[in-house]
Amino acid sequence: MSLVLSNVDVVYGGVIHVLRSANLEVPDGKMAVLLGSNGAGKTTTLKAISGLLRSDLGKVTAGRVHFDGADITNGAPTDIFGRGIVQVMEGRKVLEHLTVEQNLLVGAHRRSDQKAVKDDLQRVFGYFPRLPALLKRTAGYLSGGEMQMLLIGRALLARPKLLMLDEPSMGLAPILVEQLFEIIGRIKREEGLTILLVEQNARAAIGQCDYGYVMDGGRVVLHGTRAQLENNQDVQEFYLGYAGADGRNRFENIKHYRRRKRWLG
Amino acid sequence: MTALVQLLIEGVMVGLVYGLVAISFVVIYRASRIVNLAQGEVLVFGALVLWTFTLGLTQFGYGLPLLASLVATLAFCVLFGLALERLVFRPLISQPAFAIFMASIALLILLRGLAQLGWTAATRPFPVILPEGGFMVGPFLINTRLFIGGAFTLVVAFGLHAFFTRTRQGLRLAAVAESHDIALSLGVSVRWAIAVAWILGTVVATCAAVVLLSGRIVSLDVAQIGFKALPVALLGGLESIRGAPLAGILIGLGEVLAMAYLDPLTNGAASGVLPYLVMIVVLLIRPQGLFGWKKIERL
Numbered sequence: 001m002s003l004v005l006s007n008v009d010v011v012y013g014g015v016i017h018v019l020r021s022a023n024l025e026v027p028d029g030k031m032a033v034l035l036g037s038n039g040a041g042k043t044t045t046l047k048a049i050s051g052l053l054r055s056d057l058g059k060v061t062a063g064r065v066h067f068d069g070a071d072i073t074n075g076a077p078t079d080i081f082g083r084g085i086v087q088v089m090e091g092r093k094v095l096e097h098l099t100v101e102q103n104l105l106v107g108a109h110r111r112s113d114q115k116a117v118k119d120d121l122q123r124v125f126g127y128f129p130r131l132p133a134l135l136k137r138t139a140g141y142l143s144g145g146e147m148q149m150l151l152i153g154r155a156l157l158a159r160p161k162l163l164m165l166d167e168p169s170m171g172l173a174p175i176l177v178e179q180l181f182e183i184i185g186r187i188k189r190e191e192g193l194t195i196l197l198v199e200q201n202a203r204a205a206i207g208q209c210d211y212g213y214v215m216d217g218g219r220v221v222l223h224g225t226r227a228q229l230e231n232n233q234d235v236q237e238f239y240l241g242y243a244g245a246d247g248r249n250r251f252e253n254i255k256h257y258r259r260r261k262r263w264l265g
Numbered sequence: 266m267t268a269l270v271q272l273l274i275e276g277v278m279v280g281l282v283y284g285l286v287a288i289s290f291v292v293i294y295r296a297s298r299i300v301n302l303a304q305g306e307v308l309v310f311g312a313l314v315l316w317t318f319t320l321g322l323t324q325f326g327y328g329l330p331l332l333a334s335l336v337a338t339l340a341f342c343v344l345f346g347l348a349l350e351r352l353v354f355r356p357l358i359s360q361p362a363f364a365i366f367m368a369s370i371a372l373l374i375l376l377r378g379l380a381q382l383g384w385t386a387a388t389r390p391f392p393v394i395l396p397e398g399g400f401m402v403g404p405f406l407i408n409t410r411l412f413i414g415g416a417f418t419l420v421v422a423f424g425l426h427a428f429f430t431r432t433r434q435g436l437r438l439a440a441v442a443e444s445h446d447i448a449l450s451l452g453v454s455v456r457w458a459i460a461v462a463w464i465l466g467t468v469v470a471t472c473a474a475v476v477l478l479s480g481r482i483v484s485l486d487v488a489q490i491g492f493k494a495l496p497v498a499l500l501g502g503l504e505s506i507r508g509a510p511l512a513g514i515l516i517g518l519g520e521v522l523a524m525a526y527l528d529p530l531t532n533g534a535a536s537g538v539l540p541y542l543v544m545i546v547v548l549l550i551r552p553q554g555l556f557g558w559k560k561i562e563r564l
Contacts, residue, residue: 050450052446052449052450055445055446055449077449077450077452078449078452078453078454081450081451081452082452086450086451086452087450088450089446089447089450093444093446093447093450094447095439095440095443095444095447096443097443097504097558098436098439098440098443102430102436102439105433105436106436106437106439106440106451106453107451108433109433109436109437109440109451109452109453110452112433154451158451158452
C-alpha cells in the first residue's frame, strides 16, 4: 500500500501557492516523518493526500498522488477514506460532546462486521490500556494525552492501510511523547500499517521512523533513510538540536550578540 | 385543586406538541447549524399536502385509503425536505449566520405565498386521523388526540436519541452535528447527513401537524406554531433531542398557568408573551439552553 506524491502543487483559494512540486514516497508498511518549520507545507501535504484540502478551498493543481497504484489526486475525502487512508488532524479533534466509546465507534461507522469491530476495539485497548476505563466519559474533558490515545484508537477502528498523524505530540509532556511514539512504532510493526507522521518534535519521532522528509517553503528539500538523516549535519543542528561532530555553529558556542538578530549583521 | 391539576395536565400535553415541533428544529440545527425560522410554514405545507391527499382528492372523487394518503404525504415530505436543503440552504453552508437567518425569513414569506397560491387562504377542515374525544382518569378529563400526540413526542424523542447515540447511521449524524471537519476526516459524507437531517425535520414537522390539526381546522395561520416552538427548542438546547419535550412541558405549563391566573389581569397578554420572555432570559443567562452543547473549554 505504498504512497507516492510526484511533483504535487497545491494552491489555496486560487492564489496562495503552498506546495511547490513536492515529491514524497512511503513504501508499504513503513513509517515516514515529515519535518519542517511552521508554514513549510506539512499539514497541506497530508490534506492533499486525504482530500481534506477541499474544505479549505485548496486544490492540487499539478502533479499526482498515487496510493496503492491508484490515482487519488483531488479525490473526495469520503472516497479516499474508503480506500483506507485516515488522517488524524492536528489539535486533538475529538468529538467533544460524545463519549469516548461513541468517538471510537464513529471511527468504525463504515463497517458492518460488528464482531470484527469488537476484536479491533480490544486490540486498541491493548495499545492504550487507559482507554477502557474512560469509555463512558465525555471526550471533551479528557486530558491531552488521553485525547491523543482516543484519536489514534478511533483512526485504527477504521482499519486504515495508511495512517497519517499530524503532530500527535503537540502540547504533551516529554515523557508522554516518548511513550506515544513507542506505541505508534508498535502499531506500525504489529498492524503492518503504513504511517506518515508530521512532527515538530523531531528527536522523539525520528527514532521510530524508517524515512524522513524535510520540507521548507512548500518543497521537500531533503530526504533519506533514518540513518542518513540522523547523520546529516543540518538535520542534527536544526531538528535534532545537537551539535555536529565538529561542533560547528553549536548553539551554546555562539556569543549571544551573534545569536540574536543575525539578519542585521 | 382538581381544576389546577386538570390545568397542569393540559399544559403538559400541549407542551409536548410544542416539543414535537421543537424536535424538528433541533434535528435540522444539529446537522446544519441552521435555525429554520420557516419551520412553521413547512408544517403548514405538510398539513396542506395531507389535506390534498385525503379530503382534497375526495372532493374530486378520487378518495385514497387513509394509509395511502399518509404514505404519499411522507413521500412528499422527503422530497420537500431535500428540495429545501438543496435549493436554499446548501448553497449557504459556511456563510455567516446572518445570511442564513435572512434566507430563512425569505423562505418563510415565500412558502406562505406558495401555500396561498396553491391552496388559497381559505380555512378548511383537516381529516380526523387521531381519535377524537377524551377519557377520564379519576376526576380528570384527558383529550385523546393530545394524549396520543404527547406519547408520540416522547417516543420520537427517545427513539431519535437512541438512534443518534447507538446506531452507526446515527453516530455519523452525531459526528456531523459536532463538527463538519472532523466528520469529513472520518469519511462521513456531510452532505448526506445534512440531507437526511432535513428529511427528518420535515417529516417530524408534518407529524406535528397531524397531532395539532387532526379533526380541526387548517389555515395558513397555523404556521404560528413554528414561532411558539422556537423558545422551546432554545430552552431545551438546540442540540438536544431529549431536551425538547422537557422544555415543551415547562413552556406548556407556564402558558396554561399564565392563561388561568395572569391573563385576566393583563388583558390576555401574559400567556402569549411568556414563551418569548423565557426565550430572552435563556439567551441572556444560559444560551446553550438546558441540555444544549456548551463549548467545552479546558485550560
